[in-house]
Amino acid sequence: MTALLLFSLGLIIEKAVLIIVLFVVTLGVAAYSTYGERKIAAFFQDRLGPSNAGPWGLLQPLADGVKMFTKEDFVPNQSERWIYILAPGAFIFVALMASAVIPWGTTLTLGGLNWDLQVADLNIGILYVIGLASLSVYGIMLGGWASNNKFSLYGAIRASSQMISYELAMGLSLIAIVMLSGSLSLKTIVDQQAGMWNVVYQPLGFILFLTCALAECNRAPFDMAECETELIGGYHTEYSAMKLGMFLFAEYINMFISCTIISCLYFGGYHFPGVDPGWLGGLMGPIVLLAKAFFFIFVFMWIRWTLPRFRYDQLMHLGWKSLIPLAIVNMMLTGAGILWLGK
Amino acid sequence: MQSLTNRSKNVVNKKMTFMERIYLPAIAKGMWTTLKHFFRKSNTVSYPQEQREFAPVYRGWHVLKRDEQGRENCTACGLCAVACPAEAITMVAEERQKGEEHLYREEKYAAVYEINMLRCIFCGLCEEACPKEAIFLTDRLVPSDYVRQNFIFGKDMLVEGITPDKRIDVTVRQKHLTEKVMS
Numbered sequence: 378m379t380a381l382l383l384f385s386l387g388l389i390i391e392k393a394v395l396i397i398v399l400f401v402v403t404l405g406v407a408a409y410s411t412y413g414e415r416k417i418a419a420f421f422q423d424r425l426g427p428s429n430a431g432p433w434g435l436l437q438p439l440a441d442g443v444k445m446f447t448k449e450d451f452v453p454n455q456s457e458r459w460i461y462i463l464a465p466g467a468f469i470f471v472a473l474m475a476s477a478v479i480p481w482g483t484t485l486t487l488g489g490l491n492w493d494l495q496v497a498d499l500n501i502g503i504l505y506v507i508g509l510a511s512l513s514v515y516g517i518m519l520g521g522w523a524s525n526n527k528f529s530l531y532g533a534i535r536a537s538s539q540m541i542s543y544e545l546a547m548g549l550s551l552i553a554i555v556m557l558s559g560s561l562s563l564k565t566i567v568d569q570q571a572g573m574w575n576v577v578y579q580p581l582g583f584i585l586f587l588t589c590a591l592a593e594c595n596r597a598p599f600d601m602a603e604c605e606t607e608l609i610g611g612y613h614t615e616y617s618a619m620k621l622g623m624f625l626f627a628e629y630i631n632m633f634i635s636c637t638i639i640s641c642l643y644f645g646g647y648h649f650p651g652v653d654p655g656w657l658g659g660l661m662g663p664i665v666l667l668a669k670a671f672f673f674i675f676v677f678m679w680i681r682w683t684l685p686r687f688r689y690d691q692l693m694h695l696g697w698k699s700l701i702p703l704a705i706v707n708m709m710l711t712g713a714g715i716l717w718l719g720k
Numbered sequence: 721m722q723s724l725t726n727r728s729k730n731v732v733n734k735k736m737t738f739m740e741r742i743y744l745p746a747i748a749k750g751m752w753t754t755l756k757h758f759f760r761k762s763n764t765v766s767y768p769q770e771q772r773e774f775a776p777v778y779r780g781w782h783v784l785k786r787d788e789q790g791r792e793n794c795t796a797c798g799l800c801a802v803a804c805p806a807e808a809i810t811m812v813a814e815e816r817q818k819g820e821e822h823l824y825r826e827e828k829y830a831a832v833y834e835i836n837m838l839r840c841i842f843c844g845l846c847e848e849a850c851p852k853e854a855i856f857l858t859d860r861l862v863p864s865d866y867v868r869q870n871f872i873f874g875k876d877m878l879v880e881g882i883t884p885d886k887r888i889d890v891t892v893r894q895k896h897l898t899e900k901v902m903s
């Protein structure tokens with residue numbers, strides 16, 4: 378009885394520690410993504426970027442945070458007050474939840490006990506992620522609607538219809554992965570890629586998923602929801618201070634999470650050829666996964682600072698007329714391949 | 721209508737080919753272009769820390785010169801005010817009294833000499849018009865201020881000091897200007 382209690386206590390502590398570490402890492406990465414975004418944008422445009430706050434401007438996110446916290450917290454008179462206040466919270470909450478199923482490394486054995494570097498190894502991990510991706514539209518929609526502003530509502534409607542359209546193609550390209558691995562658990566999918574990464578079998582699926590991930594994160598070239606030039610910020614036009622900060626932060630968290638999920642699904646997660654995820658006391662796994670995620674964050678930013686924004690009808694054409702048929706073809710090809718090769 | 725430059729292009733709304741319609745080659749090309757810029761040296765001058773050198777003929781904050789004995793050159797003839805296209809210069813002339821010979825070089829001097837720095841376009845025509853080598857433009861920047869009134873510079877802001885360390889050197893710009901005229 379006591380052994381069981383100790384075990385469950387240990388489990389709770391382990392998970393709590395893991396959650397806190399994950400929370401801090403996610404927020405840290407999101408904060409420094411803003412710095413990275415500005416630095417990378419600057420380099421792409423032959424500029425220097427933030428350079429005055431600390432060495433190489435490294436304290437810039439801190440300065441931004443102070444700015445966000447100390448600004449006037451404005452609530453428009455005509456807004457739906459409570460929904461207006463809740464929306465950023467809902468958005469960032471959903472964004473943070475998705476990190477729960479990401480497997481950060483192999484199971485460690487420390488002090489005779491097994492430590493899982495994953496908060497929850499759900500057997501429906503992918504479904505969970507997709508579900509949260511759908512939920513994240515609520516924060517945007519609520520925020521945009523509660524602001525009681527045309528531009529915000531426009532942004533929110535654009536965002537939600539875009540997300541709904543691209544989720545289809547995203548789900549269809551994921552089905553091909555699930556067919557390959559025969560499991561919905563992210564950990565199983567990652568472990569099956571120890572020999573060969575999924576991207577080799579699923580190049581088309583990867584491109585589809587990457588495109589849809591860009592659209593789901595509301596990033597350029599699909600940043601229709603907040604296009605500064607047309608909608609003056611879109612759904613967060615009326616937001617200020619830390620509420621705006623939370624929206625922006627949640628977007629960077631979303632980007633980080635999508636990048637880790639892309640790495641997990643198509644690029645072998647914590648596996649890297651010639652690198653054992655158990656090195657450095659098992660810390661090599663998280664390092665490899667983070668490195669891959671950072672690479673994809675860089676690619677996201679690279680795309681943002683290269684491509685112009687799609688027009689809205691072009692976006693819908695691309696989503697419904699190109700990506701979904703392609704995803705279905707990809708699914709059928711995968712099925713045929715599995716049948717043929719008996720894999 | 722015939723184009724003057726021969727650079728205009730006729731726009732045609734042709735259908736995109738298959739390669740164009742899958743976007744990816746064009747995207748790859750664009751990303752290659754941006755990547756090349758990523759590794760290029762930036763053109764930024766981090767302003768307060770590093771400052772670009774001024775051109776030797778830079779035209780900034782005016783100075784009213786004194787001669788070697790410390791007497792003001794300006795005789796308030798008003799040619800600079802006439803030459804000024806922005807009408808930024810005003811002055812009030814005064815006759816030199818006995819005992820003021822060490823202050824003013826000639827019998828007439830400018831009791832008030834004002835340049836409105838917000839009107840001034842720093843064209844340098846005042847300098848060109850001056851027959852007495854009294855007004856020159858220098859490489860000093862006009863300091864910023866919050867009050868418009870403070871941009872009307874009187875003699876206290878314009879006339880150079882008497883002691884050698886307070887003199888303002890205008891030889892560099894003048895040398896470059898004369899060289900340009902010679903060549």
